[in-house]
Amino acid sequence: MRAKKSEEFSEWYSEVVQEAGLAGYAPIKGFVYLLPYGYELWELIRSHLDRRFKETNHSNAFLPLLIPESLLRKEAEHFKGFTPEVFWVTMSGGDQLSERLAVRPTSETLFYSTFGKSIKSWRELPVLVNFWNSALRAEIKSTKPFIRTSEFLWQEGHTLHATKEEADEEVMRMLNIYKEVIEEKLAIPVIDGYKSELEKFVGALYTTTLEAVMPDGKILQMATSHNLGQNFTVPFEVRYLGPDGQMHYAWSTSWGVSWRLIGAVIMVHGDDRGLVLPPEVAPTQVVVIPIFYSDAERESVIEKCREIVSRLRSSGVRTHLDDRTEYTPGWKFNEWELKGVPVRVEIGPRDLSEGKVTLFRRDELKRSRFEDRALETAVKELLSEVQQNLFRRARELLNSKISEARSMEEFVRVLEEKEGFVKATYCGSNECELRIKDLTGATVRVIPFEREPALSRCIACGSEGSITAYFGRAY
């Protein structure tokens, strides 16, 4: 690692991504590819989410990649929102197509014209489906792996309900699942609430969101969950026969998280030595490194390491033995620190003779020694401590990055001083939100579910303030 996190945050980020073996730049502008380590991280995040989706009766399914333009146009606002970012297929083989096909920017329109069409009666509701796929939206700004790319891995959930109330419940259920996984597994605290009218999903009735602050003070949207009302079910004619014998339009939701979550993990927890992974999502939770100074010592040390690996694996810890002979222990320490492995076990001749093991924790860069026979307990406790410590540190970061402003002047000043979230009150109009954005670059990131009291009159127009929101400059 060359760049320092505190000095050149952006270079540092890009260096971690590549040096830790997470991702690389593809030979096409705006696209990245994932190396096995990055993909394993995604697989672990996915499995945490997937389990919760299934526990709440959602099923996975598959929708095609290409969407006819006429279908995408059916919901006008939705189409307008995505049209500048759509990649269009216009040819197949040597032939011009009679209708352009959009490469999936999101699958609402396909969902309603497939799953939505088969609904007949209220007995078939709700329909609860999720799709793990990639979506494409052309990015014109410079590429930042996981954060800003023209293709991203994500999941998109789509559901149909009989009533608005059921759709409301679904929106909150999924937002809370996201919050639980992000806070408990990724160790990143978030602020939850509504998006403003200007920031909501194009075509939604309302959007709920989870927002986190990054160490550079910019805000990252972590997850969104939308109540789409009947905005899609009406144009797509998704109707059901109610218990009252009448036809009704269904209500719908959609919700998603993307590999941005990996970007957040890198930014929030990483340090000057590289990645620091929360144990719950670390592909390798423990790396075991043999240390010996002579061939005589070699055999017994390696044997002990193998025993330790097998004991840890038996107790459910994802453990890797680094027994490569072409690298020194010091070189290996660096590499596994760069890769953010939460706990390192070092075994040398002295540990062997004293019946001890040396554990190194990545988050605090500290060693401690334990009785060999207590290894499993010690490792598990340490993993849990690292997990909690990362969350505690991230919460401190979040708290240190929340300010309040009672006037535009104060807003500009505190944003300048420490970026992050600025809590401020405005009248709730699009005009004032836009004016704040023009003057400061900050937008409404989230309006807390629990309405907070006004801090002042509207900082933009001076009329009575009705909404106290968290503003910030977003990624």
Add this chain to the structure above:
Amino acid sequence: MRAKKSEEFSEWYSEVVQEAGLAGYAPIKGFVYLLPYGYELWELIRSHLDRRFKETNHSNAFLPLLIPESLLRKEAEHFKGFTPEVFWVTMSGGDQLSERLAVRPTSETLFYSTFGKSIKSWRELPVLVNFWNSALRAEIKSTKPFIRTSEFLWQEGHTLHATKEEADEEVMRMLNIYKEVIEEKLAIPVIDGYKSELEKFVGALYTTTLEAVMPDGKILQMATSHNLGQNFTVPFEVRYLGPDGQMHYAWSTSWGVSWRLIGAVIMVHGDDRGLVLPPEVAPTQVVVIPIFYSDAERESVIEKCREIVSRLRSSGVRTHLDDRTEYTPGWKFNEWELKGVPVRVEIGPRDLSEGKVTLFRRDELKRSRFEDRALETAVKELLSEVQQNLFRRARELLNSKISEARSMEEFVRVLEEKEGFVKATYCGSNECELRIKDLTGATVRVIPFEREPALSRCIACGSEGSITAYFGRAY
């Protein structure tokens, strides 16, 4: 189910796919979507394969969807092979792109220009990577879900090696993994061997394949594994520093299976009542159905069913309780038979009073009764019996569909009589292979690894026959 498998095979297939809730036609020609049941089946097949890939040290990763035309052109034959089927992205938002982008028909070219580029020395070889994604190849013929669609789910493995011998070994290792999963989990016997020059993958040194026969006598290619030689590593300049201090071009392989495997399962095992799933890949292995004639009986029957579900789940059986009240037991029997669930448990008042359970096996449509306390053992034995019986039946199908021909006349006749594989000898030239194809519609499906003795002189040109191959009409 309306169509009969033996009478209208193609209509029967299409009906099973839709009525069993596997897939549906998307609102764009040539594309299908997967319903949860179909996707769950794919998830199970995927997990069987994925485990074996990981056991043999392969890692999953992610490559972008779009490929610049210039990159696809780098290996000329490869490009020529795919160019009639490529979907081209030519616009992004409202702008014409300066270079066309191919929607991934396969990822060789991207793999070499990303993973291939980072190789420096022999110490980094082999590189063993797999990608679970979808690929797009425009189909002009009519759509057949899982078998012929313009987009398909698959996995593509890509590997780099120091020597041809290591690449050869990898090709066979992966073909054998496919064979094991297809025979042991999908219960479909295959014939393995080489593809002919005309039928090999465009750009490959040689292609190995697994081929199966369907009940209509057509041949389905189940899996392929290619040694790509240095055909890609030379144009893409994938070189490494050898232990000899010299630079060498790497050797590479690729291998893949697609959701065709689902199509094969439907065709080979299904019957007039619908799908018949091998227990190893059945999303639901056992469905439990309560039977009662009065409200008085209802409670104790349901309670018993719940107990059975929980006992079966505890012993690792994927079990579903169908306690819907709006349908009769008979209606449920039909539905779960249509969905191909291997074993059904029926619990009625008489079973309860006698301490018995009634089991119904889907493959043979037969009931038998067991002591309640022996339930777990009985179910597991029955599942294993169903699995073996399906394989045995499929092997009989295969054996009944292999003929031999010693002249073109005999070839035409036996192919006419019973389709399937026709074993015949030819001289091995492209000309004679094409002549056989023109005259019969059959192509070389597979040339067995163990060379078989000549049955005759070349059936096309009469010269000395050197290759005895399995011919057939392919899907």
